[in-house]
Amino acid sequence: MNSAAPVVELVDVTRSFPGPPEVRALKSVNLTIRRGDYLSIVGPSGSGKSTLLNVLGLLDRPTVGEYRLGGVLTGALDEAQRAGLRARTIGFVFQAFHLLPRRTVLDNVLLATLYSGVPRHERMPRAKAALERVGLGHRMQFMPTTLSGGERQRVAVARAVMASPQLILADEPTGNLDQRTSGEVMDLFEELNADGLSLVVITHDEKVAGRADRSIRIADGRVSEL
Amino acid sequence: MKLPALLRRRRSGAGAAAATAATVDATRRVDRFTSQDLLVEVSHGIGGHTGRLVMTTLGTVLGIASLVVTIGFAQTAAGQISAQFDAVAATQAVVKPGSARSANGDEVATSMLPWDAPDRVERLNGVERAGLIGEVPIGETAVTAVPINDPSAPEVLSPTLLATSEGLLEAVRGRATAGRYFDAGHDARADRVAVIGARAAEKLGINRVDSQPSIFVGERPYTVIGIVDDMERRPDLLDSVIVPIGTARADFGLQSASELQLRIAAGAGALVAEQAPIALDPNTPENFDVQAPRSGSELQESVQADINVVFLVLGLIALLAGGLGIANVTLLSVSERTGEIGLRRALGATRRDIASQFMVESVVIGLLGGLIGAAVGVFAVVAVALVQQWTPIIDLPMVLGAALLGAVVGLAAGAYPARKASRIEPIAALRAGV
Ligand SMILES: Nc1ncnc2c1ncn2[C@@H]1O[C@H](COP(=O)(O)OP(=O)(O)O)[C@@H](O)[C@H]1O
Ligand SMILES: [Mg+2]
Numbered sequence: 001m002n003s004a005a006p007v008v009e010l011v012d013v014t015r016s017f018p019g020p021p022e023v024r025a026l027k028s029v030n031l032t033i034r035r036g037d038y039l040s041i042v043g044p045s046g047s048g049k050s051t052l053l054n055v056l057g058l059l060d061r062p063t064v065g066e067y068r069l070g071g072v073l074t075g076a077l078d079e080a081q082r083a084g085l086r087a088r089t090i091g092f093v094f095q096a097f098h099l100l101p102r103r104t105v106l107d108n109v110l111l112a113t114l115y116s117g118v119p120r121h122e123r124m125p126r127a128k129a130a131l132e133r134v135g136l137g138h139r140m141q142f143m144p145t146t147l148s149g150g151e152r153q154r155v156a157v158a159r160a161v162m163a164s165p166q167l168i169l170a171d172e173p174t175g176n177l178d179q180r181t182s183g184e185v186m187d188l189f190e191e192l193n194a195d196g197l198s199l200v201v202i203t204h205d206e207k208v209a210g211r212a213d214r215s216i217r218i219a220d221g222r223v224s225e226l
Numbered sequence: 227m228k229l230p231a232l233l234r235r236r237r238s239g240a241g242a243a244a245a246t247a248a249t250v251d252a253t254r255r256v257d258r259f260t261s262q263d264l265l266v267e268v269s270h271g272i273g274g275h276t277g278r279l280v281m282t283t284l285g286t287v288l289g290i291a292s293l294v295v296t297i298g299f300a301q302t303a304a305g306q307i308s309a310q311f312d313a314v315a316a317t318q319a320v321v322k323p324g325s326a327r328s329a330n331g332d333e334v335a336t337s338m339l340p341w342d343a344p345d346r347v348e349r350l351n352g353v354e355r356a357g358l359i360g361e362v363p364i365g366e367t368a369v370t371a372v373p374i375n376d377p378s379a380p381e382v383l384s385p386t387l388l389a390t391s392e393g394l395l396e397a398v399r400g401r402a403t404a405g406r407y408f409d410a411g412h413d414a415r416a417d418r419v420a421v422i423g424a425r426a427a428e429k430l431g432i433n434r435v436d437s438q439p440s441i442f443v444g445e446r447p448y449t450v451i452g453i454v455d456d457m458e459r460r461p462d463l464l465d466s467v468i469v470p471i472g473t474a475r476a477d478f479g480l481q482s483a484s485e486l487q488l489r490i491a492a493g494a495g496a497l498v499a500e501q502a503p504i505a506l507d508p509n510t511p512e513n514f515d516v517q518a519p520r521s522g523s524e525l526q527e528s529v530q531a532d533i534n535v536v537f538l539v540l541g542l543i544a545l546l547a548g549g550l551g552i553a554n555v556t557l558l559s560v561s562e563r564t565g566e567i568g569l570r571r572a573l574g575a576t577r578r579d580i581a582s583q584f585m586v587e588s589v590v591i592g593l594l595g596g597l598i599g600a601a602v603g604v605f606a607v608v609a610v611a612l613v614q615q616w617t618p619i620i621d622l623p624m625v626l627g628a629a630l631l632g633a634v635v636g637l638a639a640g641a642y643p644a645r646k647a648s649r650i651e652p653i654a655a656l657r658a659g660v
Contacts, residue, residue, distance in 0.1 A: 059572060059652045080576045084258075087574020098569045098660045102274050114267070115574030117258035163574075 005071030007167050007198045008033035008056060013065035015051050025051040027221040028065070033200065035166070038193045040212035041202045048221040049202045050171055056200065057169050058086040070166060087116035091160030093170040097152040099144035105131065106140040109159045116163035130158040134188060150181030157188050161197075168192060170201045174208055186211055259579050268586045271559070279591065282555040285548025286595025286632050287602060292541035294603025294628045298620045299537075302611050305619040317354075318398075318459050319498050319518040321347075321486040321506065337513035338482045339506065341471065344393050346505045347486065352494025353502070357394025358483040359460070362387040362474045367444040369467050371430040385426040387443060388466045389474030389483075395421075397487040398459040405435035405452030408470050416476035420448040423464035424455040441467060446477065459487065495519040545635055548595060552639035556588045560647040567647055568655025581648035588640025589633050596632015600625045 008031065015026040025048040033039055043049050054060035055067060058074060067074045070089060074082065091112075099108045106127055113123040131137055134154040144152055153173060160168055168189065174182035186208060193199045203209050215226040257263075272279060321343075323335040340346065344356040369384040394400075395407040403424060412419050420441055422432060432439050432450060440447040448469060457463045474480040486506075490498050499518035503511035560567070567580055604620055611618035 054653050057572065059656070080578070083571070083574050083576040083579075086572070092572045094656065096659045098565065098572075098656070100566055100569070100660060103270060107270075111570075112573050114259050114263050115570070115576075115579065120257045120260075123257075159573075 005068065006032045006034050007037070007070055009066075009068040010055075010062075011066040011068075013055060013062040013067060015048075015055060015060065016063045024221050026055065026062070029221075029223045031216070031223060033167070033198050035198060036193065036196050038190070038199045038211075038213040039201070040209040040215045041200065041218060042204070042209050042215060042226075043218035047218045049218055051221075052218065052223075053169050053171050053200070053202055056167070057090050057092060058082045083115070084117075087112075088163055089166050091163070091165040091168045093153070093156050093160050093168065093173045095172040095175040097144070097149075097156050097176070099152055099155055101143065101145050103144075104140065105136065105142050105144060105147070105155050108144060108155055109162060112159045112162035118163060126162060127158075130161055131155070133161075134158045148181070149177050150184055153177060153181070153185050154188060157185065157192075161192060165197070167198045167200065170199070172202050172204065174203065174205060182208065259575070264582060264586055267583055268590055271563075271583065271587050272590060278555060279594075282551055282591055283548075283595035283598065285544055285551040286592055286635055287548070287599040289541050289543075289545030289548045289635070290596045290599025290628050290632050291603040291606065292537050292544055293631070294600050294620075294625060295606050296537035296541055297624055297628075298603060298607035298618070299610070301619045301621060301624075302607060302616055305617055316495070316519045317490050317492050319488040319490050319495065319502070319516065321488065321502050322484065322515045322517075323482070324513040324515055335482070337507065337510065339484075339486055339514075341483070343483070343486050343506055344391050344397075347488060347498075347502050348393075350498065350501050350505055352491045352497050353488050354491060355393050355396040355489040356391075357397035357487050358391040358471060359394060359485050359487060360389045360471065360474065360480050360483040362389050362469070362478050362480055364443060364478060368442075370442050371432060371439070372442070385423070385429065386462070386466045387474075387478075388463065388468050389471045389480055390468055391471050394468075394487060395454055395457075397489045398457045398463070399489065400454045400457040400463065402452045403455045404433070405450070407452055407454065413470040413472040416472040417470065418446070418448045418473060418477070419451050419470065421452040421454055421468045422450055423457075423466045423468070424453055425464040426466055427453045443467075443477075448473075490518070545631075548632075549592075549635045549639040552588055552591055552595075552636055553642060556584060556591075556640055556643035557646065559587070560584060560643050560650075564650060564655045564658040565660035567650050568652045568658065569660060571652035572656060577648040580650075581644040583644075584647045585637070585640045585644040588643065589636040592636020592639065593629065593633035596629040596635070599632060600629040603628065 010029050010031040013026055013029045013031075014024060016022055016024040029052065031052075041049050041052065051060065055062055058069070061075070069085060072085065074085070077085065099105075100111070103111070109127040109130055110123055113126065118126065128137070128140065131140055134157055136151060136154055136158065139147065139151065139155075144155060147155065153176075156173075170189065173189075174185055177185060182205065189199055189201065190211070199212075201208065201212065209215055217224050217226055321339070323337045323339055325333045326336050328334045339358060341358070343358055347353050347356045364387050369387055392407065392409050392413055395402065402421075405421075407421055408417070408419050411417075422430065422441065427433065430441065432441070432453070435450050435452060439450045441450050442448070448467075454468075455464065469477075471480065471483070486502075488498065488502070495518040499516045502516055502518075503514040506514055570580060570583075604625055607620055608618045610616075
């Protein structure tokens, strides 16, 4: 990973879904995110926010354009290489938490170490440290279903930082949370950002968006800086 | 609050000139989704639904169990047969002239054994020795050790007089306890020699032959040259006085022999039964009755075949159903766990990682079914064998093979669902939620 290079560099990225009718969810997007950037993305429903996040997270490929992640040109990578890069570089936080309901909180957090190559002896101490870090050290053996929404999202945040990523991508992470727990989760994100992680948060919430250093708006697949 | 140092490890060391390839492939070095990780994930995947797991493995359990039972019973039955298997009976054959009922109801022979019958059949493969036997018709004539008919002596039942060819003793596995059996020379010259069965010798008071004792058929003396014993196939020989066929033909006008005894090689029964009549009379071989043993392996095969066909087919059907069951449940599991698949992909799982997870789950389910089925099968065979007082014979490699067959069924059953799971797009999968 080239530390001098921006974490994210999108050049004229277009993503269209072949129809009919063909939908161009992203239209010629240019975006640069540097180390430690804190970016919020706002826009109406169906404007292309999730599509942008999927491209950034290597879950989707641009139809046209270039995407460099940490200086690496991702278009040239095969599926397994993209999976490896994703595992080590990016942490995801989803609106619906995406915790495995039959596994303990600790197991859910450990899951992120499986595919990212965290050495076995480091896995357990890291997971425990991460859970302590999000204030859930006393909930490790609980099942996610017994936790509140705010607690579940904190588990998801702990999982997202397990592989020491450079970039956290959060798609409406507070969408299922009330005002107070939203604030707690955002505090957590900002602590991570203060440590140098780049943070991208999609949100509908004006308050949440306002906390970011930088905010971009997507409308009909086009990005504009606010 | 600060992030623990270990979480920041990666950001500190990256040099400006780090090579792209090294970065991209870095994960492949260390503990990335090892087989240990895979097995842990699989055990959680399977362990989630105990009730469903039981239902899933049922078909495989039944299939493997019935295969083990089939083969186990066949082996046990084969063991029984070979235990009861009589080596003497299996190496002895008898040829008799065919018979038919005449108009007045008497049995009449429809053919005659040729006098050179032993030579003819001894040329066949599998025939070791052959000998003719004929009853010599002497009517009321007494067979005694002394020529003078002493009216004061108590009436003793005189022994029967038989004529045989020189090979008979060996053909019926007899043994000369004193002296010897007559040979082809005696036969050809129609010498007046006789051999006595052990019990007849006792009754006649003859126990040694070196003094060349005589025996009288009516008034005619015959020199006793041997005493014979151990003829289990024709125990009546023990109570008989035996003369060469040539002698019987010359002295008593013997018309024909009544049977041909053959000593055969083990397993040659079927062959001899087919070929001996042809050797005796190529034109009308059907006019001879042959009693030849079915060979031991023939018996075992027929017993095995009887059991195998029914149970084997049932077992294979159950196994097929088991395989379909596993495929079906794994497919269900794939669609239920779409969100989990999406999450794992987001966490860096490759298509191959996803495929191997479902594949191994399916194999483990199959192996589990195979192990349980093999155990059930062994138990069934042992239980039935104990009740029947048989010795249970079960081949250990066969049992292990059967258990592994369960894994193979799982492998085959998992292929399609695993492929399907690996093709789920992560974005679509993530939308499904966990
Ligand atoms: N897989 C897909 N196939 C076709 N159209 C899609 C697909 N995914 C998203 N879209 C379309 O792309 C546009 C942007 O979607 P999305 O990025 O999910 O919007 P947002 O997250 O801003 O609500 C929408 O019009 C949506 O219908
Ligand atoms: Mg969206």
